[in-house]
Structures are given as C-alpha cells and as structure tokens.
Amino acid sequence: TTERPTLKVLFLSSDTGGGHRASAESLANQFKILYPGSTYDLLDVFADGGVPPYNTLVESYKHLSAHPSQWKLVYTLTNSRAMELIFDKHSKLMCEQAIRKSIQEYDPDVVVSVHPMMTNVPVLSCEKISEETGRHLPIFTVVTDLGSAHSTWFANGVDRMYIASDQIRELAKTRGNLPDGKLVQIGLPIRHQFAVQAKLLGDRMSEAGKAYQHKLRFDLDLPHVDRKTILVMGGGEGVGSLSNIVDALYNEFVVKGIDAVILVVCGRNEELKNELEDKDWDYVVSRFAMMKISTSPRKLSDLAFKKCTIPLDTEPINGCMGGGVTKTLRRILSASSLSRQNAVHDAVSINETGQNNSVGKSKEEPSPSNNLDLQQSNSDGEAIEKGSSKFQFSDTRHLEETFAECYTEISEDYQNSDPNEDQSVVTFDQKGSVAVVGLGFVTKMAEYMAAADVLVSKAGPGTIAEAAAVSLPVMLTSFLPGQEEGNIDFVVNGEFGEYISDTNPSDIAQELAKWLMDENKMAKLSDAAKAHGAPNAARDIVKNIGDLSLQWKKINDSRDVLNKAAEALSISTIEKD
Numbered sequence: 001t002t003e004r005p006t007l008k009v010l011f012l013s014s015d016t017g018g019g020h021r022a023s024a025e026s027l028a029n030q031f032k033i034l035y036p037g038s039t040y041d042l043l044d045v046f047a048d049g050g051v052p053p054y055n056t057l058v059e060s061y062k063h064l065s066a067h068p069s070q071w072k073l074v075y076t077l078t079n080s081r082a083m084e085l086i087f088d089k090h091s092k093l094m095c096e097q098a099i100r101k102s103i104q105e106y107d108p109d110v111v112v113s114v115h116p117m118m119t120n121v122p123v124l125s126c127e128k129i130s131e132e133t134g135r136h137l138p139i140f141t142v143v144t145d146l147g148s149a150h151s152t153w154f155a156n157g158v159d160r161m162y163i164a165s166d167q168i169r170e171l172a173k174t175r176g177n178l179p180d181g182k183l184v185q186i187g188l189p190i191r192h193q194f195a196v197q198a199k200l201l202g203d204r205m206s207e208a209g210k211a212y213q214h215k216l217r218f219d220l221d222l223p224h225v226d227r228k229t230i231l232v233m234g235g236g237e238g239v240g241s242l243s244n245i246v247d248a249l250y251n252e253f254v255v256k257g258i259d260a261v262i263l264v265v266c267g268r269n270e271e272l273k274n275e276l277e278d279k280d281w282d283y284v285v286s287r288f289a290m291m292k293i294s295t296s297p298r299k300l301s302d303l304a305f306k307k308c309t310i311p312l313d314t315e316p317i318n319g320c321m322g323g324g325v326t327k328t329l330r331r332i333l334s335a336s337s338l339s340r341q342n343a344v345h346d347a348v349s350i351n352e353t354g355q356n357n358s359v360g361k362s363k364e365e366p367s368p369s370n371n372l373d374l375q376q377s378n379s380d381g382e383a384i385e386k387g388s389s390k391f392q393f394s395d396t397r398h399l400e401e402t403f404a405e406c407y408t409e410i411s412e413d414y415q416n417s418d419p420n421e422d423q424s425v426v427t428f429d430q431k432g433s434v435a436v437v438g439l440g441f442v443t444k445m446a447e448y449m450a451a452a453d454v455l456v457s458k459a460g461p462g463t464i465a466e467a468a469a470v471s472l473p474v475m476l477t478s479f480l481p482g483q484e485e486g487n488i489d490f491v492v493n494g495e496f497g498e499y500i501s502d503t504n505p506s507d508i509a510q511e512l513a514k515w516l517m518d519e520n521k522m523a524k525l526s527d528a529a530k531a532h533g534a535p536n537a538a539r540d541i542v543k544n545i546g547d548l549s550l551q552w553k554k555i556n557d558s559r560d561v562l563n564k565a566a567e568a569l570s571i572s573t574i575e576k577d
Helices: 018-034 045-049 054-065 068-078 081-106 120-133 166-175 192-201 207-219 239-256 270-278 281-294 323-334 336-340 368-373 399-416 445-451 461-469 485-493 505-516 519-532 537-576
Strands: 008-012 039-043 110-113 139-142 160-163 183-185 228-233 260-265 348-350 356-358 434-439 454-457 474-476 497-499
Touching: 008 018, 008 081, 018 039, 018 192, 018 461, 018 537, 039 081, 045 054, 045 081, 054 068, 054 081, 068 081, 081 120, 110 120, 110 537, 120 139, 139 537, 160 166, 160 537, 166 183, 166 485, 192 207, 192 445, 192 461, 192 537, 207 445, 228 239, 228 445, 239 260, 239 270, 239 281, 239 434, 239 505, 260 270, 270 434, 445 461, 454 461, 454 505, 461 474, 461 485, 461 519, 474 485, 474 505, 485 497, 505 519
Parallel strands: 008 039, 008 110, 110 139, 139 160, 160 183, 228 260, 228 454, 260 434, 454 474, 474 497
Antiparallel strands: 348 356
16 A cells, blocks of 8 residues: 655744644644644744844733733834844844754754744745755745734745735735735634534524534533523733623623623633622622613602602602612712712713703713723812702712612612512613623633624634634624734624724623624624635645645655765766776
8 A cells, every 4th residue: 555645844833822823733733634644843933043032022922912002012113114124134144043953953844834923034944954955845824814914924935825815915915025826815724623613503593503503502511502692702801801891791681681691711810700600790780770870861760770750759669769778879879979989971960959961961971881991081070069959970980889889888778678668679670681601711612602693802813713614793892903903804894793892891782782683683794704714724724735745745755866866876987987
C-alpha cells in the first residue's frame, strides 16, 4: 500500500487574546483529519527570538486591552504607513536571525502564520532558509479578522493569504499590494464542532431545527427547553457592564411577558457567577420599575406598580401603594437626603397639588443603564428648603443607592406591618418567567450557540464567525477600538445583528425583546447570519494549504534526488579524469 502523505506544520502565533490560538488549533485539528499522521507545533517567534519591545507583546496586550483608550492610541499610531515601515525595518534588523534559527530548529514542511506581528520577519526568514537549503519552505498567512485588520498582516512574500471578507481583501490589496492571485477568500477558521452542529441544526427556524434545539437544551441540562434562550458572553468586559446587561434583559423579558432562559458565560469569573446565583431578581424588577417612575414626571398618586388613579387622600385599592408602605415611600421621596441623589437628568419640581414642571427635559427618556452610570454635568443641585412645598431632584450619586434604601425600608415596613392591611403594593405584575443560568468555563460552545436564539457578545471576530456558522443572530455590545470596529460593520451591514453599547443595557434589552417577539425578524436575522457563515472554513483552508505544501514537498524531494544525482555524476567524472 502507498503511504499517505504527511506534513510537519509550524504555526506562528502569540497569546494576545484567545482568537489566534483558537484559529491555530482549529487548523491543526483539520491537518490531523485530512492528513493523518501529520504533526504540528506552535511558535511565538518573539517570545524567545525577539528583543524589547517585541518580546513583551503578551504583557503589553493584556494591559492595553484592559485600557481601551490606550489601545486605540497605540493601534492608530502603529497602523500608519510611517510606523509600518519603521516596524518592518527595525524588526527585521533586530530579530530576523534569531527567528530564522527558531524556525530551522523545527524543520517544518510548511509555516502558517495566524498573527499580524508574525508575517513580515518570518517571510524573510523562510526565503533565506529556502536559499540556504535549496528547498522551498512555503509560508501562508491566515488573517483572523473580519472587517478591519492591522497593516502588519499583509506581507506580500507569502505563498497565499486566506481572508474572510471583502473588506479584508481590499485592505490586503491597498496596504500590502497583494495580487488577487495570492488572496483566497474562504472564511474565518473555527472549531470543527461548529460544522457538526451547523449540519445537525439545519434551518434553525424550521420545525426540525426547533426540535433539535429542544434536544440540545435537554442534553445541556438547561432549566427549560421550550423557552427563548439568550446566550450572553462578556469577553473582556468587566463584571459591572455584563451584570447590568443581564439585569436589563431579565427586567425587560419579565415586563414584556417573554418566557426565557438567559445563559451567562462567566468563564473563570467566579465573582460574576456567584453574583448571578445570589441575586434577588424580584428586587431587580422593582428597581427598574422605580427608575421608570422616577424618570417620568408624574403625581405621587401614580406611584404604584399597577395602574392606579386613586388620589393620595383616599383609601387605596388592591394593587396600589397604600398604608404604611405609602407613608414610607412618601418619607423617602420627600426626605432632605433625596436632594443629594437622583438619576433624573432634568430638575423636576413637584408641588403639593401634584402638578409637574419639567425644566429642560430632553425628548428621549434616559434609560436605566444611563441612570446607573451617568454623572450629572452640573453637580450643584439646588438644596431643598426645610418646610418648602417644593423640592428638586439632582443627580449627584448613583440612583441605585436610593432605590436600595427605598426597597429596604419598604420591605421592613411590609414585614412589620399589620397583617390585616392590604400589602399587595410590594408585589409586581410580572408577566414573563425568566431563568438566569451562570455558566463556568464552557467546552461545548458550539452546542450552546446552536441551542440559543440570540447571542449577546463583544465584537470578537472568532465569536462572530462561530455565531454565523450556526445561523445565530448577534447583538454586539462592545469592541476594541480600531481592531474590532470593522467587525461591527461586518455584522450590521450583513444584517444579522446590531450594535448597542454596553453603557445602554436597557436599549439592548428592548431591542432584543423586539427581535424575540417577531418571528419574521428572527427568521431574517438567522438567514442573513447563515449567508455570512463558513462552518467548514478551517477544513477548506487546510485542504488548500496541504495540497500546495505537498506539491512543494514533492518538488523539493525531486530536487534532492536530482542534486544527489548531479553530485554523483560530478564525482564520477572527476574520478575518470
């Protein structure tokens, strides 16, 4: 039997974010599937063979990605043509010999770069190795960005460059002068399991697709298999922003009557996972209800959680705020301490007759998310005069603190009140049933994405590509300036998602509620996602790289045979002479 061809593959990458390593591993897995017996290694060429600042790449990334404004500055400066030229010349001068030595130690048949910083110098090193050995060492670049990419990706000396979008094609041609013949547009390489799930899922909006989702949810041990399922991923976001998004989703679904399961991928963030497990979700709904009331000028007689039009001086009906609870709320709202805090942007005067005067009220009501985070531009709110019939709200500390105080005092009054008194005032007309599940480190991401109806995530290219592969609509909430901005365009222009900043969690929740309540909208989003997905991209890229590499290996082996034959012929000729 003929031996099956194998390859020694060397991947060049760095742990600046998980996406590069994930791409390398997805490609490596396909090499093992398509070319059994093949081996691979992963090399960070600057970790050992670099000099400052190149050998501090990983540490610098961790710092900058946690400080977006600094990241944007560095990214913008280094993406200029002047800095591109400086980097190219300096890195080759300082690092090329060490990088060439590192590559030679692995003695690969093919080199594949999946990192923008590891193209220009390795291309030169492979050229020199080819000259020294007489065997062509092919090098390929797999660009792991979707809509925008740093100029360092586009070194012209590669054998082929694999890209995922028209936007990257244009950048490769303008910034790297690469000809179309070297550009292969397939998609972003993602894990093989996504191709498996995409095939099993089929059309997620069909009856068969929904039945498969129910099966997946059962296998994943979700609390409900027949509810709308939202997958929330934080990526590099902090606990605060992600937690606020989940709170807003919970409240919106409850209010809108959407039965749902919210899956929150916490990873190794135990703080967030514990917070979600211990959270008082009834309080979350009450807090949003109070914020909604406070941001709309109205009479105190309207301050109830069900429709109530009974004046304050009459006995409240069932469902209205009354008794000791009403007195408590009146006391809190009219206390002088309130002058120190409220999240209403505009000063609202409330007089004894219940008439409201809004000063400079904007057309758009501030959302609860803005209330939580926004600092008022004018911190000098007018103080409340003692005994005055008027008072003003001023935003000088977080609204959540006041509502926490309000909620606590109301709860205490409720617990200590006369059992015969109507206490329905502390209950809320909750229409939707919502379960929140905090997930730890997820190893079955393909299954979770196939089981979900919507993904909420930062604009990471790998995550977007994975979602599109299983036709999953996407709500993007944050991005790294420069590097990930183009990924938002890829999603929005592709019409399979939207971007709303994580500073506006209520807007995110409201938009998602609209999607989930509109089957036609969900079908359009899903179809568009599927059209932009490439679940088999890793397989197709590896097949192309592998076939070209085997051809070069065959040519190189033939050259070796010819060179040995020529050498033998030369020796025999000398002996005859």
